[in-house]
Amino acid sequence: MLAEWSVELGPNDPVLEIPWRSKDGSVRFLDLKRQPELLLEIPEACTYEELASFLDWTNSPDSQIETAKCDVWSTREMDADDEVFGEAVKFSSYVDLFFASLARNSFPEYERFVQTLARMLRQAPDLSSAAQFIVRRCLDDRGGQKVSDGFYITVYLHGYGTDVQEARQRWAIGLTLVQNAMKQYLRSAKV
Numbered sequence: 001m002l003a004e005w006s007v008e009l010g011p012n013d014p015v016l017e018i019p020w021r022s023k024d025g026s027v028r029f030l031d032l033k034r035q036p037e038l039l040l041e042i043p044e045a046c047t048y049e050e051l052a053s054f055l056d057w058t059n060s061p062d063s064q065i066e067t068a069k070c071d072v073w074s075t076r077e078m079d080a081d082d083e084v085f086g087e088a089v090k091f092s093s094y095v096d097l098f099f100a101s102l103a104r105n106s107f108p109e110y111e112r113f114v115q116t117l118a119r120m121l122r123q124a125p126d127l128s129s130a131a132q133f134i135v136r137r138c139l140d141d142r143g144g145q146k147v148s149d150g151f152y153i154t155v156y157l158h159g160y161g162t163d164v165q166e167a168r169q170r171w172a173i174g175l176t177l178v179q180n181a182m183k184q185y186l187r188s189a190k191v
Contacts, residue, residue: 001177002084002130003121005114009137016096016138016152018068031142032059033066033100044072044093050172051093054179058097064186068138068152069096074164085128087160091167093175098138098152105150110135113185114153120181128160128167129174 008014019029030038036059039045045052051072058065072093082090103109114133121131138152157178159171 001121001124001127001174003118003133004131005118005133005135007111007135009135014136014154016068016136018138018140019142020068029068031066036060042070044070048072048093050175051095054095054175057179058095058182063182064100064103065097065182066100067095067097070094074167081130082158082160085130085160087128087162087167089161089164089167091159091161091164091171093157093171095155095157096152097155098150104138104140104152105148107135107151109189110151110153113189116185117178117181120184121177124177127170127173129170129177130156130158130160131174131178132156 019031021028030041032038032055036056039052039055039059042055045055051070055067055070057063058067070093074089074091076089078090098104099106099109114135117133118131132155134154134156135151136154138150140148140150155178157171157174159167159169159174161167161170
């Protein structure tokens with residue numbers, strides 16, 4: 001599995017503000033950690049059971065992580081990074097996540113997390129999938145408390161195949177591998 005990590009903390013890089021809401025108000029931040037029943041309000045989770053399972057575990061009491069955003073899509077448009085797989089279709093997702101503890105403000109903890117995940121996933125069996133972990137800045141203003149300046153991770157995951165079904169299957173396997181790597185890391189780390 002191809003796995004990479006990077007950091008985007010420049011002045012023009014994305015910043016996640018929690019809670020967030022789209023300009024038209026049609027989509028918004030759902031606090032799945034505190035209200036797991038809201039998972040049913042995420043269309044992508046209702047359509048893709050693999051994503052629903054990942055979001056359910058990530059936001060469970062057993063996990064030290066919570067999520068803020070997600071999306072799923074497929075395309076036949078490939079960029080230079082995709083050409084190495086030699087496939088016609090890419091099935092992709094992203095999930096924005098952050099630590100549920102005070103570690104959410106610790107850049108070294110986020111960096112260690114993404115480095116370890118990438119290293120673990122590179123040891124996974126070779127399949128047509130890729131994961132990218134990007135550490136970014138997050139502003140948390142939930143509950144009217146003082147705005148907390150911290151970090152979050154965007155996890156991009158891609159599965160490649162000759163058709164959508166095969167690409168989705170490889171994406172699903174990749175998502176399971178990412179989840180297992182996260183579980184392994186969180187069991188051994190003091191986050």
